[in-house]
Amino acid sequence: MSASIAIVGRPNVGKSTLFNRLVGRKLAIVDDRPGVTRDRREGDARLGHLSFKVIDTAGLEVAEDASLAGRMRAQTEAAIALCDLVLFMIDARAGLTPADEHFAEVARRSGKPVIVVANKTESRTGFQGAYEGFSLGLGDPVPISAEHGEGMADLEEAIAAILPAAANEAEEDVADTDAVVSGEEGEEEAIVLDAGIARPLRVAIIGRPNAGKSTLINALIGQDRLLTGPEAGITRDTISVDWTWRDKRIKLFDTAGMRKKARIEDKLEKLSVSDGLRAVRFAEVVVLLLDSAAPFEKQDLQIADLVEREGRALVVALNKWDLVENRNKTLADAREMFERLLPQLRGAPLVTLSGLSEQGLDRLMEATFRAFATWNRRVPTAKLNRWLGGVLEHHPPPAVSGRRIKIRYMTQVKTRPPHFAVFGNQLDALPESFLRYLVNGLRDTFDMPGVPIRLSMRSSRNPFDRKSKSK
Incomplete structure (x- = not known):
């Protein structure tokens, strides 16, 4: 197991900037205002010859335990308890504050080795302010600039002195933690569900604010891993959580609540929603979480339509079902609306x-694994064309300018989602109603409910058409 390092400190000292620097990708949302990060976020990091797991945490603040800031502090304290080394970060330009001294004592009492990291030392003022870190009594401060990448060699040396085992893992490939929001290639890699999954099934939980996404993931994994509460919009970053269900590996992605685009004015909310959209784009199954009290509102429909356009497998979940009184009627109404x-x-x-x-x-x-299996379904070409022959016999395509459109054959060109190519003449003139007829027939005949189905029209070229020859 790789070494784990937690980055802690008061708000706006540059923890998320250092996290992004160490993992080599802009995974955590960064902004000038304090308190952007709320949940703790993990990633696989490399620093020179070192390889380790790094944890980004919320800014430490003095607050009541029941408040949002208090719950954020509890998440940070949990990260300190789980890690092997604490990077206690201070703002060298602002100098030490009473909050720094208070939380330095918290880090000291944890019993974990601590390295004081003085950030924002790219200027002379900042570099001089780094010396104030000596007064914390936690050893020599390491001056760095996380934004500009200065001082990383000194930080590497300080970490290697405490965690020499991290150097032995540097040659190993970094795992794909949070790859769903990085836009990496290799998305068509096969997953074997029965014989052992080559990599975890990626499942994104999406929905409107306060639908209960973080609470659902905490319930699934059986621990308070994600920050929850009655306040809407608590989640900002897309957080990945590794989990095993019935010996099947799963990577769950908690996303920020998605409001109507017209209502999003704050920059942070725009970044959060953008992060969630990337999670949808690179997930394999998307769970759309709805509030049972008000299902299928306009925003829910737009989110579901986004999932269909991206070609992901979809599962619709009605949350807060324990609060519903007339369950049979509510479920029947929800199915009819869907x-x-x-x-x-x-x-x-x-x-x-x-x-x-x-x-x-x-x-x-x-339901998630059934949707994933359907999303990967492949139909043999012979079986597909026997079905197509029956369809064309009972409902032939319409004529265009006195000439009937001829469909010769069909084949499936890919899965994830199922994609079929139709070959024939004048296929560009096929009306949308006939294409929907084909899609619905494929869905019903070959048992592909709920997954997006793609059709590509491939018309033969007319050898006597000069325009066709020029192409």
């Missing part, structure tokens, strides 16, 4: 659950 408002995702799993009371969690995961 089929009527989202015909392009007809047949997608609709699951009822309660993250707070931990009801329906197994049903959710079973």
